[in-house]
Amino acid sequence: MLIHVTRLTQYPVKGFTGADLPRVQLVAGDHFPGDRMFAIENGPSGFDPAAPVHQPKFKFLVLMRMPALARLTGRYDAATNRFTLLQGDREVAAGELTTSEGRKTIEDYLAATLAGELRGPPRILTAPPGFRFMDSQSGYISILNLASLRAIAARAGRTILAPERFRANIITDGLPPWGEFDLIGKTIRIGDVTLRMIKRIDRCAATHVDPVRGIRDLDLVGLLEREFGHHDCGVYAEVVTGGLVSVGDRILA
Numbered sequence: 001m002l003i004h005v006t007r008l009t010q011y012p013v014k015g016f017t018g019a020d021l022p023r024v025q026l027v028a029g030d031h032f033p034g035d036r037m038f039a040i041e042n043g044p045s046g047f048d049p050a051a052p053v054h055q056p057k058f059k060f061l062v063l064m065r066m067p068a069l070a071r072l073t074g075r076y077d078a079a080t081n082r083f084t085l086l087q088g089d090r091e092v093a094a095g096e097l098t099t100s101e102g103r104k105t106i107e108d109y110l111a112a113t114l115a116g117e118l119r120g121p122p123r124i125l126t127a128p129p130g131f132r133f134m135d136s137q138s139g140y141i142s143i144l145n146l147a148s149l150r151a152i153a154a155r156a157g158r159t160i161l162a163p164e165r166f167r168a169n170i171i172t173d174g175l176p177p178w179g180e181f182d183l184i185g186k187t188i189r190i191g192d193v194t195l196r197m198i199k200r201i202d203r204c205a206a207t208h209v210d211p212v213r214g215i216r217d218l219d220l221v222g223l224l225e226r227e228f229g230h231h232d233c234g235v236y237a238e239v240v241t242g243g244l245v246s247v248g249d250r251i252l253a
Helices: 067-071 100-113 146-155 179-183 220-228
Strands: 004-010 019-021 023-026 038-042 073-077 082-087 090-096 122-126 141-145 170-173 187-190 193-202 232-241 243-246
Touching (some): 004 023, 004 243, 082 100, 090 100, 100 122, 141 146, 141 179, 141 193, 146 170, 146 179, 146 220, 179 193, 179 232, 193 243
Antiparallel strands (some): 004 019, 004 170, 023 243, 038 122, 141 232, 193 232
């Protein structure tokens, strides 16, 4: 089987739903377009946009601490900067993230909905230029190998596991299970784009959460350690040479 791109996804607001894209323009040294541009503090985080420094994920609203977030669908419109929260098909809150009024609408809804689970007032943060609210200080673009996901599902006694559990930017198929780890330190090519594979992605309790039902239904980290001897799935990569990447593109490794 040829190694190829099966899905491209951006996650504009950390901890919330992603948006699939047919193609993206990658830029050398930059993050995945539109990814983790916003995060919502779980009480004061100490983040200073004038001097941005990576903060631990627990300082924000994330599935690792709040599985119920998965019951909310978040939709971000880049053209209007409008972020909409839905429960099922029902809109429950919406606002422009570039205005104080719009942010307050979202913040007030989350404060009321998550009362009792919050460490402090939720506050929407915007990433300054060149910064993103990634889980890893050296994480730029996350890549998931579907063969590894199928191997995990088999050991869990399941037909399939939703890739959404892992919130990857680029999902690939065609490699053998865990073949992505053999590429660490090497470069891959997608058309004119070259990516250098940086390191494995170590997983946390966020992957225990069913991305639809919003409940913890699988100790995935424990399963990885027990069945495979590690708790990693996926790799981080950085863009060495920019260009256009589309779903269906062949990957040369």
